[in-house]
Amino acid sequence: xxxxxxxxxxxxxxxxxxxxxxxxxxxxxxxxxxxxxxxxxxxxxxxxxxxxxxxxxxxxxxxxxxxxxxxxxxxxxxxxxxxxxxxxxxxxxxxxxxxxxxxxxxxxxxxxxxxxxxxxxxxxxxxxxxxxxxxxxxxxxxxxxxxxxxxxxxxxxxxxxxxxxxxxxxxxxxxxxxxxxxxxxxxxxxxxxxxxxxxxxxxxxxxxxxxxxxxxxxxxxxxxxxxxxxxxxxxxxxxxx
Ligand SMILES: [Zn+2]
Numbered sequence: 001x002x003x004x005x006x007x008x009x010x011x012x013x014x015x016x017x018x019x020x021x022x023x024x025x026x027x028x029x030x031x032x033x034x035x036x037x038x039x040x041x042x043x044x045x046x047x048x049x050x051x052x053x054x055x056x057x058x059x060x061x062x063x064x065x066x067x068x069x070x071x072x073x074x075x076x077x078x079x080x081x082x083x084x085x086x087x088x089x090x091x092x093x094x095x096x097x098x099x100x101x102x103x104x105x106x107x108x109x110x111x112x113x114x115x116x117x118x119x120x121x122x123x124x125x126x127x128x129x130x131x132x133x134x135x136x137x138x139x140x141x142x143x144x145x146x147x148x149x150x151x152x153x154x155x156x157x158x159x160x161x162x163x164x165x166x167x168x169x170x171x172x173x174x175x176x177x178x179x180x181x182x183x184x185x186x187x188x189x190x191x192x193x194x195x196x197x198x199x200x201x202x203x204x205x206x207x208x209x210x211x212x213x214x215x216x217x218x219x220x221x222x223x224x225x226x227x228x229x230x231x232x233x234x235x236x237x238x239x240x241x
Contacts, residue, residue: 009080009116010107013153013210014232015219026230028221033099033231034060034081047079051095054237059094061085063120069126069137087119088140089132090182095237101221102161102214104195105153105234106131108204116236123167126194127174135202145203152199153234154220157177157213158190159183161224 016028023029025207027038030046051058057077062084070076070085073092088096090106096106096118099106103122109115131141131150138148157178165170168187177197180190192211196241203211221229 006223008112009114010239011107011109011151011235012235013151016221016230016232018218018221018226022227023230027228028230028232031230032097033101036230037228038167038230040122043078050097050235051079052116054095056093056095056237056239058097058235059088059090059121060097060099061088061118063099065120065122065124067125067130067133069133071141073139073218076129086125086130087117087137088123089115089117089134089137091115091141093238093240095213095235097134097233097235099173099231100155100214101155101223101229104155104192106134106195107151107153107234107236108134108136109149109236109238110140110147111149112147112193113141113143114238114240115141115143118234118236121191123171123178123189123191124175126178126191126198127171129198132197132202135199135204135216138143139202141150145205148204149206149208150199150204150206151210151234151236152192152195153210154212154214154217154232155192156215156222157171158188158193160213160215161174161188162186163189163193168213180186 108117
């Protein structure tokens with residue numbers, strides 16, 4: 001499902017088939033992750049089809065769990081992961097994609113200035129406040145927190161994301177709001193809570209949430225459920241009307 005705003009900005013969080021018996025070597029259908037074990041030509045085919053259907057070029061990130069925010073334009077569009085970053089912002093007529101399989105995909109837009117952003121927020125990115133840094137970049141480009149809307153997509157939830165003691169203590173010392181418990185009673189992290197905290201701290205109050213859990217949903221890839229999985233995407237599209 002794609003949701004459109006009045007200014008020609010659209011966003012969606014893709015779903016997919018993940019049953020190994022059905023998808024075979026593709027790992028998921030579709031699978032947008034070039035860094036998965038799926039044959040490259042299968043992922044490229046899914047990426048080409050996406051861009052053809054959108055009618056605008058897509059910017060794909062080489063995501064490295066950093067806090068790198070890049071402002072991009074048409075020259076960064078490609079079917080490859082052509083820019084190393086974990087957040088991209090643009091005012092150009094392109095689509096921005098963030099690839100995920102448990103991490104939180106966050107889409108941002110500001111209709112008043114025609115600015116869009118896509119953020120990859122996993123545990124490491126949340127610890128580094130990647131979402132706040134992306135919002136800050138938008139503000140530096142003339143956006144206003146009053147006009148920014150954030151869509152927070154499906155990710156592994158706090159009841160499923162079990163972590164060891166070292167990871168738990170490091171994360172919670174940096175970001176106390178991540179502290180959680182699995183449904184089976186062990187230490188876990190709620191990375192979505194960190195994303196929401198960043199948005200709150202920045203003053204972004206227009207927040208749309210898709211709170212499906214990737215680990216619990218058969219229609220979403222989850223690295224924790226199956227490390228040999230594909231990638232779904234969060235996608236935000238800027239159409240200059
Ligand atoms: Zn869950």
